[in-house]
Amino acid sequence: MLFYSYFKTLVGKQVTVELKNDLAITGTLHSVDQYLNIKLNNVHVVNEQKYPHMMSVRNCFIRGSVVRYVQLPPGSVDVELLHDATRREARG
């Protein structure tokens, strides 16, 4: 539940989701669920020249299972909070 809870604190922030098909999508985090499925608003694909496949899409749902990375906005990562949450979770 750690990352589900954490991603909920990033709602409204801009993130870049990199998928396992090498597509990278930037947008405003709209919501996340327990599978870490992600919904983004106002999206654009990184390198739209090469990947014009989503040109008419502004809002999208990304299945958690196809996510490789999420680039997080540096200004809104509280590392102390993450350390504490991780220690709490590790204790079970």
Next chain:
Amino acid sequence: MGTNVGLAPMVDSTISVITNDGRVIVGILRGYDQATNLILDECHERVYSSKTGVEQVVLGGLHIVRGDNIAVVGEVDDEIDQGLNLSATRAAPLSPVQH
């Protein structure tokens, strides 16, 4: 348990589905479940090629797409979509998802 990231707002509107094998399927979302299984109506596939423009292949009627094979579900903005010049769009097909 918990909330599923809602596909609810997309029901009865045009969506574009990117499948794990790299295909792009456009259709009207009629239903979905927890596992992201989708019911799609009036589908067509958009086949991208770096040599020719986008080819639209009619798939017709109702289809169920299994959630495990879905990467992205995009809400299609009809206005932008109608403005696209697909026959002049050249791009390699998307790579398959590699888990």
Next chain:
Amino acid sequence: MTEEDATVKEPLDLIKLSLDERIYVKLRGDRELRGRLHAYDQHLNMILGEVEETITTIEIDDETYEEIIKTNKRAVPFLFVRGDGVILVSPPLRQ
């Protein structure tokens, strides 16, 4: 650190000791990450900071059929990594 925290009984205990340390992560698809571990869970989902990603690709020369190994590096400030792509995690790098 309490004694309870310091004992290593299972693999994840070793990762617990790496919190806030720089670690090495090997991923599927010939990708490697070096970065500071800020969070993880039982799936090995992670958040890393000051990340350097290295992607290795092998190209075959058209004429000589020689294998050309190329590495691409990039830096990312903060990265969430989905655990299903993780092959191995190494504790703090000793420089």
